[in-house]
């Protein structure tokens with residue numbers, strides 16, 4: 001019997017704010033494998049805010065092409081190989097890679113595909129969370145660019161998201177005092193009570209963000225972990241300590257803008273504060289993943305890392321779950337369970 005595959009397509013270019021109607025659910029028969037392809041039955045889909053950028057017309061860059069209309073939306077996925085023409089990916093392997101929002105994926109081993117050898121002491125989905133792209137991004141950003149020292153003041157925005165949750169706890173484990181920035185009072189309380197942030201800033205509260213930042217960092221911030229970009233980054237650059245490090249990880253405030261990113265101000269501060277701002281992509285560090293995985297697995301096993309997941313169920317829920325994540329309605333890493 002022909003196996004059917006339900007997928008979520010990018011149906012049209014989003015207007016300023018992404019809505020679930022920008023996606024369409026579509027079921028098609030699976031084609032047969034060719035060459036060295038293998039078939040993955042996906043277990044989990046990872047929702048990553050960064051992919052929003054490549055849904056826009058003409059958004060292709062040196063990292064990814066603009067996503068084509070009428071095709072399944074790109075995503076990091078984890079699943080089990082159920083059919084294979086590729087000796088390196090035998091049936092039964094658990095794999096992770098970049099394919100799409102779909103129940104089954106056909107892959108050939110490219111696009112970040114790798115076989116997992118999961119630690120039996122760790123839940124499998126962690127390899128998409130703290131031990132996956134979010135954890136790798138948190139770890140390499142902090143260790144390589146942030147270079148934390150005991151007593152540093154570490155401030156991160158989008159602090160309750162997939163990367164933010166893990167990054168705040170790694171910085172704390174490295175001896176930093178941590179400040180998490182998020183939208184909403186309940187979310188900020190959760191940051192303190194569940195994730196152990198020392199202080200929080202609710203950027204959506206009536207008190208101006210700049211004023212709140214001055215209160216938590218009167219002497220300036222030593223490490224800024226920036227997931228947001230735009231005007232929030234501009235404000236943060238105005239509150240740096242000397243010799244501070246700015247980890248340029250993402251610009252989620254800019255992905256829904258038509259016509260490119262807003263200019264970031266306060267760059268002069270980098271000069272007088274002898275500060276260093278550096279961008280990076282987690283995938284630059286594939287060779288060093290084992291180092292990060294050892295470190296984070298140690299935290300998970302010792303119970304010193306909370307790794308919260310914002311679960312949604314079923315392929316049909318994927319579009320709305322992605323919209324909700326961008327709107328900030330998530331606590332932790334967003335995953336779809338298939």
Ligand SMILES: NC(=O)c1ccc[n+]([C@@H]2O[C@H](COP(=O)([O-])OP(=O)(O)OC[C@H]3O[C@@H](n4cnc5c(N)ncnc54)[C@H](OP(=O)(O)O)[C@@H]3O)[C@@H](O)[C@H]2O)c1
Pocket residue numbers: 047048049050051133134137157158159160161162163164181182183184187227228232248249250251252253254280281282283325326327328329330332333334
């Ligand atoms: N460099 C890399 O290798 C790499 C890899 C993966 C992801 N990233 C980047 O990391 C960032 C976080 O990604 P994620 O997948 O972990 O997503 P996430 O943090 O789980 O979700 C995005 C969060 O961003 C916040 N947000 C949305 N619009 C905002 C705005 N205008 N101003 C301030 N905050 C806003 C929302 O929380 P609030 O409630 O706080 O608003 C939302 O929950 C993204 O910028 C992404 O592109 C970088």
